[in-house]
Amino acid sequence: MSAEMVLSVFRGEPRDGAEHEYRVPLAPGMVVLDAIRWIQAQLVPDLAVRWNCKAARCGSCAAEIDGRPKLMCKTRLDAYRGRVLHVRPLHTFPLVRDLVTDVSWNYRVAQRIPPPATALPAPLNMQARDVGRSQEFHRCIECWLCQDVCHVLREHGGQGQYVGPRFVAKIAESEMHPLDVGDRIDFLVAESGIGLCNVTRCCQEVCPEAIRITDNAIIPLKERVADRDWDPVRRLTRRWRRRAGRSGPPGRTGG
């Protein structure tokens, strides 16, 4: 019965921290977050950690588990039986305390991303197949695992230059909307830093929503950027579509 596991959990503040080992009783189906909450409830009530949904929906509980960025609520302990499991905060973002990091950089980047632009009045008519392409990116729960793993952001200074895989996916979400009329190419070229991505695919490997960030967002958008340099016709078509959309019948506004 009384199976146990040892978790080695990072504790501390920015300049002063180390891993500490805790013995946790195992129950069938237990995930890392259950163990961490057990440690918090029974052993160290001052352990700082974010969680909410316990169902891989809210994106709160990202951590580096045995060196891999993962959601604690989705990572079963049985996979690690028989050895010490290391749990550390995300490395790419500044530490607040214990397993909590300051991810606010991401929210500041979010403010710079050009929003979707569907100038036609809803309800819209669009085919299920086309809708699916944009929907894939709507699955994102903003857990920041992909931002954490991307070597461009992980390395010093990268955050000043590249918006990161999550936000390229966000741009793709609007670009792939069947009735989108926005033009984000200027932003992609001049501000996004997409050129720094060398297509390692690490981001899509860690995505808990299985979004194919590199294949379905980054590569197609890199192609659109390249297109623009040699394909003036395509560029004109987009412009025209945009203008046609604007002068169409007035849509409803919010409120």
Place this chain on the structure above:
Amino acid sequence: MALSHDVLVVGAGLAGMRAALAAQAAGADVAIVTKVYPVRSHSNAAQGGINAALNPEDSWESHAYDTVKGSDYLGDQDAIEILAREAPGAIVELERMGVVFNRDEHGRLGSRNFGGASHARTYFVGDFTGQAILHVLYEQLVKSGIRTYNEHFCSQLLADGGGAVAGVTAFDMRSGEVLQIGARAVVLCTGGIGRVFEPSTNALICTGDGSALAYRAGAPLMDMEMVQFHPTTLKSNGALISESARGEGGYLLNSEGERFMKKTAPNAMELASRDVVSRAAQIEINEGRGVDGCVLLDVRHLGAAKIMERLPQIRELGLEFAGADMITDPVPVLPGMHYQMGGIRTDVHGATPIAGLYAAGECACVSVHGGNRLGANSLLETVVFGRRAGAAAAEFASGRKAASLPESLRDDEERRLRTLVERPGTERTAALRLEMGTTMTRQVGVFRDEPTLRDAERKLALLRERFAGVSIGDKGRLFNQALVAALELDFMLDLARTVVAGAIARTESRGAHTRVDHPRRNDAEWLRHTLCHHTPDGPVVSTAPVTITQWEPTERKY
């Protein structure tokens, strides 16, 4: 530095963000206080969809009637009419903001069946509807420039000399700093009380903070005994298997392989309203026709392709937490706490009886759900009544001078929280929370009777006393979750007692509230709302009439 806004919204789920955007559109300077980043809010859990009578064959009257009937005639019909009339516009508006709803074969908005509905009027984004809408509203919020105090825990409502609400205190969870934020109007959008019960389908932050704040400030809580138990939750962790599994054609079976819903709802079968299905499932389990304390949800006949296309997340949940692949095996499920129909009493503009205080979303009780909420009506409620409350709060704020609150209120709150953190004691928050939650589930569940409720009342009063002995295990300031957990427990202990008080008072069976000692609906005495008022000795219950516009109560059959 004194912070102040025209309208302050507490909560950044769907209701909160919609309210903030509407208040800004009405010209107000708006800010949001939220204890988690907006997209972490529990609205992201909604899988099934959002209702609206958009089809030409459907009508708002039909949607309204289904909702009235679903509510077991306890819903206020003026509010329900507004909900149903404004629904199509709300969906179209969401699509315009960028929500990519699923389509039908003609490229139009596609809908699915949901329980208690006479038409397929549930619109959806895969099986992550709430999350998709939440992120799109967040995008609008970012664009709007509305200030959000993220990871700030609202701990108190502040009133001016005349008793009107004039702001809040909140603390920044990351630094521990306590803020006093003045406001001409406050809109509470703090979500449900799920965690008063253990287990629950709700996220861990659904602790009813705003409901408790309003209650303590003197606003009555309405119909708190009306707690929805969802028929299909997983035994291991209380996780929800969305109604879409049945909407797409799933069966519920007992241990004999029988579709037991034919006994209680021969027409609607598995798609009767949730209270009816939960009772039927609980009876099977109680009478020994369950499987390990569960009944079976079977979707195998839909085939792998449809399951993968329409229900991928649900299948994943089954794999992950029940060890069953729904393509090849039925999944064991049981009724579990899911939603709170009751809440802070408001009018159709979200106004509470306290001047300057508004509420919308799951924490509010307008009441559109009455005794039982229909699936996919609650996302709708958040956007329809969130918008209305935001607009009404902005209007109220524009006609009122900012109250000048003494800044010492901030210092008082800081001192109160410090004392709480430093006080000695031997009780633990987690233990008390578990005891409260299991008591509620065992004694205030699907079937209720007076002696068991009285016993729960006594246990809760005792837990309230023991709370004074809780010692907070974290003495620091940075990200002190032990403090947050203790404050949440403090709120929940108040709310648990209102649920029990309402359940004792309502001596009939209606909607989700089933009294085995009063098994019939009693319209002569109980076509009324219960109202819980806060007193130092616990809740005091009074009643108020239900608004009927065009649908007279009749017997409910599915």
